[in-house]
Amino acid sequence: MISNVKTYPLEGKTQSYSWGGTQFIPELLGLEKNGKPYAEYWLGTHERGQADIVLPKGKTSLRNFLNTFKSGGVKASGLSFLFKVLDVKNMLSIQVHPSKESAKKEYLLENLQGIPIDHPERNFKDQNHKPEIMVALSEFWLLHGFLSEEKLLGRLREVPEFHELIPALQSDGIKGLYNKVMNQDFKERKRILKPIIERILPLYREGILSKTSADYWAAKAFIQFEENGDFDKGIYSIYFFNLVELKPGEGIYQPTGVPHAYLEGQNVELMANSDNVLRGGLTSKHIDVRQLLKHTKFQEIEPQIIRGTLKEDGMERIYACDVPDFQLSQIQILSSEIYCTTSTSSEILLVMEGDVAMREKNGALLVLSKGQSAFVECGCHYYLEARNSAVIFKAASGKT
Ligand SMILES: [Zn+2]
Known part of the structure; x- marks a missing residue:
């Protein structure tokens, strides 16, 4: 038996939220498609979905493994990051x-107010x-983030029902405008949004609207949330925020205070634990407008698409952002190449394409296929080889 093994097979947890697709995640993980939505796949130590590490004697939760078997440098709360496929x-x-x-x-305040941690209204x-x-x-x-004031003004002029909102923007800026619409009562909101929906819904149903148009997403949102019996206040955000399209391999970062919403597609996501x-609309979950507005930065945002920086090895592309909690990278290996590195923190690897042989300096070998993942301890020198070519996403801690 090889001693001091530092790489282990890891198995994540799926989440079946209603907004998820039924194909992509089962196909990735080799699960049976049973028609139920698979929205997310979690790899981490978060208590709402803990990954399991596979040891020779059986499985144990990654958090348990970190706490029981390894102590140095790992917090009792587990990893600093949570890695997901959506x-x-x-x-x-x-x-x-x-x-x-x-x-x-706010956490301490809600504790003082006696709101249980798993209460649906706990923020x-x-x-x-x-x-x-x-x-x-x-x-x-x-x-992703508010349009510039100039573009917002253009938008309010473009949509006849929004004309009456122009003075709010002109006198109180983005904050004034957003506060006004988010605090409207149902009657008021319906008066403004109903004629818009009546105009765009037939166009959406005829397939005339393009995904580059806010009207497309507003119509889709109306249909998705119609059963709530509401003209969802989130529809305003569709018109007031930047609509961003990413191509495969492109990234974007959501910093503190920047409002955002995912509309459609598949991604890998890495976040602080x-x-x-x-929340401020387009959901059946708890909405707290007062808290949303309190923690929102009312500033215009020019979306920054992150294409990543290729390292000298020509294989690893780092999607940098300035937080110490995590670092995301993509490793692309061709058949003739060997990727070689030493981990500087705990890492999670997820194979998105191809088959990979993962070898430690001491000879320990792990073979990973599409959809499979591995946990790597800090300070592990390892090599990755692909049978043909492979794409792997790597989650690690950032600079601490
Ligand atoms: Zn978010």
Whole structure:
């Protein structure tokens, strides 16, 4: 038996949220397609879906493994990051994530108010921030940050029903406009949104609208959330935020306070280990407009598409962002190449394409196929070889 093994097979957990697709994740993981939605696949130590590590004697949770078998350098709370694959068939909520300082404060406040941690109306589930970076695996559509004031003004002029909102933007800026629409009562909202929906719905159904148009997503949102019996306030955000299309391999980062929503597509996502989400529409989950507005940065955003930086080895592309909690990279290996590295933190590898042989310096060997993953301890020198060619995503801690 080889001693000091530092690489282990890892098995994540799927989440069957209703907005998920039924094909992509089962195909990736080799699961039976049973018609139920597979929205997310989690690889991490978050208590709502802990990955299992496979040891010679059997499986144990990764968190248990880190706490029991290894102690140095790993916090009792587990990894600093949570790694996911998402298949977004129907759009997700308009959301914003708090800063670490405000998460701490608000978490303690909700404790004092006696709101149980698993209560549906609890906003702050932990004391952490939740910045997120994602890389598209398909064409991917999302909303990301407010349009510039100039573009917003153009948008309000373009849509006749929005004309009456122009003074709010002109006198109180983005904050004034967004506060006004988010605090409207149902009657008021219906008066403005109903004629828009009546105009765009036939066009959507005839297939005339393009995905580059806010009208397309507003019509889709109306249909998706019609059963709530509501003209969803999230529809305003579709018109007021940047609509971004990513090609496969392109990434985007969601920093603290920037409102966003995923609309459609598949991606890998890496985030701080937190579940703090403040929602403002397009969801059947808890919405708290006051909290959403309190933690939103009302500033115009020019979306920055991250194409990553290829390392000197020509194989690893790093999608950098300035948080210490995580670093995401993509490793592309051709048949003649060997990728070689030493881990500087705990790592999780996920094979997206091809078959990979993972070898440690001491000879330990792990063979991983599409959809399979591995946990790597800090300070492990290892090599990756592909049978033909392979694509692997790597999650690690950032600079601490
Ligand atoms: Zn988010």
